[in-house]
Amino acid sequence: MRRSLSSVRSPLVAELVEALAVDRVDHNDLARRLFARDASVITGGRTGVVCFPTSTEEVQACVRVARRHGRAVVARGSGTGLAGGAVPCDEPVVVVTTKMNNILSVDTDNRIAWVEPGVINLDLTRALTPHGFHFAPDPSSQQSCSIGGNLANNSGGPHCLAYGVTSAHIVAAEVVLADGSRAMLGDLTAEPAGYDLRGVFVGSEGTMGIATKIAVRLTPNPPALCTMLLDFATVRDAAMAVSGIIAAGVVPAAIEMMDAAITRAVEQYVGAGYPIDAAAVLLVEVDGLAGSVEVERAIIERVGRANNARTIRVAANDAERALLWKGRKTAFGAIARIKPNYYLHDTVIPRTKLVEVLEAVYEIADRHQLLVMNVFHAGDGNLHPLLVYDAREPGILERVHQAGAEIVAVSLAAGGVLSGEHGIGLEKRKFMAQQFSADDLDHQNRARRAFDPDNVMNPGKVLPTGASCGDVQHLDTMPEGVWL
Amino acid sequence: MALSTALESFAEEVGGIDAGAVCVRGGATRWAVGGAPRADTREVRAPRGIVSYEPAEMTVQVGAGTSIAELHDELAAHRQVTVLEGPAGATVGGALAVGRNGLRRLRHGPMRDVLLEARYVSAEGRLIKAGGPTVKNVTGFDLCRLHVGALGTLGLLGQATLRTRPLPETMAWFGGAADHRVVLGSLYRPAAVLWDGLTTWVLLEGYGVDVEAEGLLCGRLGLGPSDGPPELPAHRWTTSPADAARFPTDHGDAGPFIAELGVGIVHASQPQPAQPPATGRHELQQRLRHEFDPTSRLNPGRDPLGRE
Ligand SMILES: Cc1cc2nc3c(=O)[nH]c(=O)nc-3n(C[C@H](O)[C@H](O)[C@H](O)COP(=O)(O)OP(=O)(O)OC[C@H]3O[C@@H](n4cnc5c(N)ncnc54)[C@H](O)[C@@H]3O)c2cc1C
Ligand SMILES: Cc1cc2nc3c(=O)[nH]c(=O)nc-3n(C[C@H](O)[C@H](O)[C@H](O)COP(=O)(O)OP(=O)(O)OC[C@H]3O[C@@H](n4cnc5c(N)ncnc54)[C@H](O)[C@@H]3O)c2cc1C
Numbered sequence: 127m128r129r130s131l132s133s134v135r136s137p138l139v140a141e142l143v144e145a146l147a148v149d150r151v152d153h154n155d156l157a158r159r160l161f162a163r164d165a166s167v168i169t170g171g172r173t174g175v176v177c178f179p180t181s182t183e184e185v186q187a188c189v190r191v192a193r194r195h196g197r198a199v200v201a202r203g204s205g206t207g208l209a210g211g212a213v214p215c216d217e218p219v220v221v222v223t224t225k226m227n228n229i230l231s232v233d234t235d236n237r238i239a240w241v242e243p244g245v246i247n248l249d250l251t252r253a254l255t256p257h258g259f260h261f262a263p264d265p266s267s268q269q270s271c272s273i274g275g276n277l278a279n280n281s282g283g284p285h286c287l288a289y290g291v292t293s294a295h296i297v298a299a300e301v302v303l304a305d306g307s308r309a310m311l312g313d314l315t316a317e318p319a320g321y322d323l324r325g326v327f328v329g330s331e332g333t334m335g336i337a338t339k340i341a342v343r344l345t346p347n348p349p350a351l352c353t354m355l356l357d358f359a360t361v362r363d364a365a366m367a368v369s370g371i372i373a374a375g376v377v378p379a380a381i382e383m384m385d386a387a388i389t390r391a392v393e394q395y396v397g398a399g400y401p402i403d404a405a406a407v408l409l410v411e412v413d414g415l416a417g418s419v420e421v422e423r424a425i426i427e428r429v430g431r432a433n434n435a436r437t438i439r440v441a442a443n444d445a446e447r448a449l450l451w452k453g454r455k456t457a458f459g460a461i462a463r464i465k466p467n468y469y470l471h472d473t474v475i476p477r478t479k480l481v482e483v484l485e486a487v488y489e490i491a492d493r494h495q496l497l498v499m500n501v502f503h504a505g506d507g508n509l510h511p512l513l514v515y516d517a518r519e520p521g522i523l524e525r526v527h528q529a530g531a532e533i534v535a536v537s538l539a540a541g542g543v544l545s546g547e548h549g550i551g552l553e554k555r556k557f558m559a560q561q562f563s564a565d566d567l568d569h570q571n572r573a574r575r576a577f578d579p580d581n582v583m584n585p586g587k588v589l590p591t592g593a594s595c596g597d598v599q600h601l602d603t604m605p606e607g608v609w610l
Numbered sequence: 611m612a613l614s615t616a617l618e619s620f621a622e623e624v625g626g627i628d629a630g631a632v633c634v635r636g637g638a639t640r641w642a643v644g645g646a647p648r649a650d651t652r653e654v655r656a657p658r659g660i661v662s663y664e665p666a667e668m669t670v671q672v673g674a675g676t677s678i679a680e681l682h683d684e685l686a687a688h689r690q691v692t693v694l695e696g697p698a699g700a701t702v703g704g705a706l707a708v709g710r711n712g713l714r715r716l717r718h719g720p721m722r723d724v725l726l727e728a729r730y731v732s733a734e735g736r737l738i739k740a741g742g743p744t745v746k747n748v749t750g751f752d753l754c755r756l757h758v759g760a761l762g763t764l765g766l767l768g769q770a771t772l773r774t775r776p777l778p779e780t781m782a783w784f785g786g787a788a789d790h791r792v793v794l795g796s797l798y799r800p801a802a803v804l805w806d807g808l809t810t811w812v813l814l815e816g817y818g819v820d821v822e823a824e825g826l827l828c829g830r831l832g833l834g835p836s837d838g839p840p841e842l843p844a845h846r847w848t849t850s851p852a853d854a855a856r857f858p859t860d861h862g863d864a865g866p867f868i869a870e871l872g873v874g875i876v877h878a879s880q881p882q883p884a885q886p887p888a889t890g891r892h893e894l895q896q897r898l899r900h901e902f903d904p905t906s907r908l909n910p911g912r913d914p915l916g917r918e
Contacts, residue, residue, distance in 0.1 A: 235852035237872070280748045291746060293755070294723050309890025314850035316874035317710065319885070320895045320915040321764070322722055325755025329748050349798055373666035375689060375776035415798055417819030474744040478666050506746040543742035544749040554749075561749055565736045569765075570751045572901035576894060588750060 138195040139175055142219070145187035150178040150225065161202065161220050165267075167469055168210035168552055174217035178225045182300060182308060182338040185221060189336070190306035192219035198582045199304075201332040203244060203272030207279060208470060209551030211331045215586045221336060223274050229253050230339070236314050238297050238341045243274025250342065259344035262289035265547070266455050274337050280329030282547035284380040284454065285411075287505040289345060291547065293328040300339035301327060304578040314341065326573055331549050332584035334577035348413035351379070352423045353441040353450055356430045357404035361385055361488075361500075364406035365480035367433040368504045371410070372477055374429055376422050381505030382409040382454050388461070388499040388512070395460035398453035401437065408504065409454050457501045458512075465497065465514040469526050473537035474546040477507035486536045487511050494525040508546035509537065535560070550588045558590055616657035616673065617729055617737055620768045623654045626735035633909035634766050636704030637677065639697050643708050644761045648911035656703045656768055660684055668774045669726060669743065674703025674767040690774040693718050703767040709759025710846070716872045717801040717815060722758040724773040730757065730765035733903040743771050756898070762909045764902040778815040784828040785811040785836030791855055793831055794871045797824055803871040804839050807858050810871075811839045839868055842877040849874045 135143075142151045152158075153175045162171035174197055179185045192199045198218035205212055214220050223244035230240040234257055241250060247268040251260045264283035265271055271281070277299065282291040289295075298312035312324030327334050358364040368381055384392065385406050393400040400407060408430075412422040423440070430438050441447035461468055475483045484500065491498035491513065502510040511533055515522050534544060534557050544554050544561050558567060571589055575581075624632055635641075635653040647653075656675035663670045665688035672681055678696045685691055694705045695712035706728075711720050727741040740753035757764055781801070790805040793812060797803070802813040812828055814821045828834075843866055849857070854869040854876050865879030895915060902908070 233852070235855065236850050280752070282746060282748075286746070290719065290723055291748070293752065294719060303890070303894075307890055309894055310888045311891065311894075313888060314852075314874070315848045316715075316850075316854075316870070317759070317848040318888075319848075320891065321760055321898055322755045322758060323891065323894055323898075325722055325758075326752055329752050346798065369666055372668060377668075377776070415816075415820040415823060417823055418817040421817050421819060474742070474746050476664070476667050476744060478664060503746070507744055508746050541743055543744050543747045546744075546746040547748055549748050550750060558750060561742070562739065565732070566739050567750075569732065569738050569740070569753060569902070573751050573753060573756065573898065576897040576901045579897075 152176040164207040164212045166210045171213035201336040203275030206267045208548040209553040211551035262345040279549040295343040298341040301335040350416040350419045351413035353447040355439040356408045356435040370429040379413045380411045383504035385500040388501045391460040472548040475542035494529040624731040636701035637699030644912035714801040725754045727771035729769040781815045783836045783838040784833040786833040788832035847876040847882040
């Protein structure tokens, strides 16, 4: 049954306008279309009203008004999510945090900063630079994704290998719950009493409430660092080198791997000096005190050579280092030159199984006559097979879809998990039962229910229960507009 | 060890919803945390032994009843260790259920970050899996973090997959009468910086070259080689890092103390006064406990909110 918001001022909209301001409540068709999507391939979301609160009180008001009108609530940051987490089902009130983007305080005595959820990841790190700190999670989308979105998805990034994903960097969060009340999860003390509510909220993809104020941990900038590019004649050698580095007891700040196709695409795009005839390159960074950086550089060179690295380039200065990273971080931009569309997967496998799973991924892509590129966080086994294609080609979507399901299956069979950093959202709900039993899922649902007994916060996400989201199309239609 | 059979018989022993109050007895080294067990509570023991250990993966899967010492003996053969700490007899499950961190948290992070996957028995007597075996994972909700520090009130831990880390090449204590804030601000990722109001102690860990360089820096700051701090006072306060660094000023009546700077734990001679409950948190705690244990049979005497 479709509700319609065609009337200019439905009571719902009128109440939201009263609680916020007329220019911060949007229900025109353009806004509703715009906020029906995120950066995933998922289409068919249906937005009710879009709100832009500027304070916790306004977020509380949005939730209360939505509830009075029987609407669900979907939190949204920058909309860069890749699993459909922010895609609205059944015309909910969409609460966008982009106008809550103040860094409230930087508290170096406690090594935290209080920020509003709409603060952009890179803006936070830039603001911390003068203090000698940074925010460690650095997703490739860091120029546009929000801290609230990072928290909700427990996002990762290249440097999360040594420093841990977002959860390790969230000290406390003020959240608005499904009944419009607020709660402070975690605090600045070392061991808050009771259950780690903060810990279970991080990564809950907006299903347990809306974070309105976040204490993020500050990570000291390392005194020394060394960035290396190793190139290999086979993917197998590169993957063996990754395992070898970890096995040697070194936990670098980052180990990123790029295969031949993506290396060439990136090189043509940014000209970072990546070897275009390599079967795979590893971008490895070690950081810390000068002494250990030198020790670990030597170990990595040794392991690299032992695994037939053809060349090992060590960035001589900050400019060269930035250039090497630019290649990695613009990888997704680069592939637009090859095919108009891509589907990015995100599974994790034991890092000792990189060789065999990568071989299986290539085999799957071959069998479905698809081009696959791999650019991923190799150090923690977080694969990002990127299936690139032209959606206008008849029948291709079915193949992309099928290959994706097989990649997921291969990852799980190798002892891996469904998602390393992009989350489950709408995209991977259907796979959850492959990793968890009904009892396991029941327990996850109990945790959700403790926060949101009526299932009104971003319903239909993560767990295969709740709202039907029946209109959502998953790769079955051609998305409108341009893809990232 | 056949892990599934050990886990299954553990689940059987715990029993279903009608099998009465139950808790796990580990090494009983922190038996009083959160209160005494209710009189009718039956005690069970969690499976023991290392299930699988892949040094190159830097993860280990272990029965929750395994002693930390036994686990670390095994890991030491591959020059690895976990963040768990405890006295003789302390178990992996007990350390996780109590959730108190060791002295090296400043460098190595909290215990809650190393539990990757847990297999536990629910109040209904079912075996539940939370998390996943890989070092990175955002598949579904992060139930593992809920179980760390829960005192076995949300489920009884049967098996844990833990992240390991390399054993440091060297470690060394320094101590002396230097400005504690300057020391904390000058060193890069020390394992611990402790302070008793007069003396500051530093634990350095890592490659020899680093420890040597930072040791020289300690010397310039007025610290010399040391055996580390004396025995820690009995009570454990949880404060913010900033509060810990000005501890006696704000808490003059706590008696002799040793503060973990940069972390916020203070080992004091007097117990910490009860803290005012935080906004909205108490109700969420109760709802969670009720969701996971609707008939209050999991370690019913103990309250994770009432520490110490
Ligand atoms: C080019 C590109 C590269 C990327 N690279 C990475 C990467 O390297 N690593 C990585 O982990 N991810 C990556 N991502 C995915 C994405 O950027 C991250 O998931 C990011 O954290 C999402 O932030 P956002 O502000 O865009 O959130 P949105 O997409 O707006 O929302 C994501 C989820 O968070 C919820 N949410 C948002 N704000 C709040 C809040 N305040 N309270 C509660 N819930 C909230 C939403 O309901 C939704 O479920 C990439 C995406 C793109 C497009
Ligand atoms: C030198 C030293 C250093 C220490 N360092 C620290 C430190 O700094 N920080 C710190 O945290 N602690 C520290 N400890 C304590 C230690 O790490 C453990 O917390 C403690 O030993 C618990 O282990 P146990 O097996 O004895 O648990 P027990 O005392 O047997 O049990 C404690 C509680 O946990 C429950 N429990 C036990 N096992 C399970 C299970 N498998 N599933 C569910 N619930 C269970 C019990 O029912 C009980 O409520 C230290 C102790 C010493 C003396």
